[in-house]
Amino acid sequence: MNSLFKKGSTKLLILLLLADLAFIVVHIIFELFLKSNTLFSINRDLGYAEVYQYIKEFWILVLLFVLAVKSKRMIYFSWSLLFLYLLLDDSLQLHENIGSYLANHHQLQPVFRLRAQDLGELMVFVSVGFLLFSFVGGAYFYSDDSGKEISKHLFILVISLAFFGGLVDMLHIAVSFGKPVFALIEDGGEMIIMSIIVWYVFDIRSHQLYNSDNAIIVEQNR
Template sequence: MKLNQVLSKAFIFLKKNKALVTLLILVDFVFILMHCFLLWNIIDYNLNFSIEKDLGYAEFYQYLKEFGILSLLLYLFYKQKQLIYLVWAIIFLYLLLDDSLSIHENYGFYLADYLNIQPKFNLRPEDFGELLFFAFFAFLFFISIVFAFLKADLKGKLITKKLFLLFLILAFFGICIDLFHIVIPYGKNQLALIEDGGEMVVMSFIFVYVFSFYYSEKVL
């Protein structure tokens, strides 16, 4: 697909869902702005305003979006009886649990210790452990998506293609930028802002897309 076609479809998507996109992105930027105010000492020091803080205000908002996406996908599975929706629901369930329980951080540490991984390229042993953990689950999820995709109807394939693209963008912020954040010895605050802020914005777009698909199917 040509770039102008992609941009055209993206514009149509945003236009149709302008109100919801605006609302979610606005809330994202409020949290991002509060995080910046915290870094600049404009507001009283409260880690709950940091978008990096687990179980902080911004993270809780992210959990709500993930739970919303999960719920919509489960309902689509219930109504459409298509395995692909269940697979995507499981993926977002994993994301929700991982974000709230720090699963990949904990198991990454255990893997690094068990395999006796040594630090390299400015990466800690647990960073390599986390990458191995991600790779394992990425492989499982990819195989599951391919299997379900082959059995899906046209609508299931459509949502999968777009969700997969959005998921890759999410992974770029969550994994690639996170690695840059660790490896690069300067600009830590800026990279953390790009990483977590990017994840928030992309998750908002995923929620809007899944909700718009859900609504267009008239399953309310």
């Protein structure tokens, strides 16, 4: 049964990545040849690819919340809050709107080819990231070995997500060449990392179900 879960979760990862690849290929085709419908662009807010990202973020936070309820572990709940914020931030453009307010309120000046708006958004990322990871860190301190191991993996994946959504995004803005390429790397990278996170969290949930079923069978055989 355990092998079935592994096969099932691997198939899920393949399907997710194939969907990502399809969106990326369609994006390239429309950017190069058609440009008739920007909804096919992976850079477009509320475009088809972006909505697909929202769905993945929703799956992740739901799976983590279910894990938190079933296992009664705060560590999973803290991670679910982080992905809830990511979903709200992406869908409601929180860091853009708050970043714009901060840039105007503090009269930020452009630096290193970054706009005042970009600096405001960076302030939002750092502030919210500090709060959310402080909560995760507190839960990590009281978690068991399994929760700590899973948190390490999720942390690496979220940092990878931040690399594409933060650093590559800043490069996309700061450099004066290859902007379409940087935009493709940024959003394409985010899509792939988010798919890996969906797969990873689904795999955790699958193993929990497997262990739970085994425990019930053992109890019934006594």
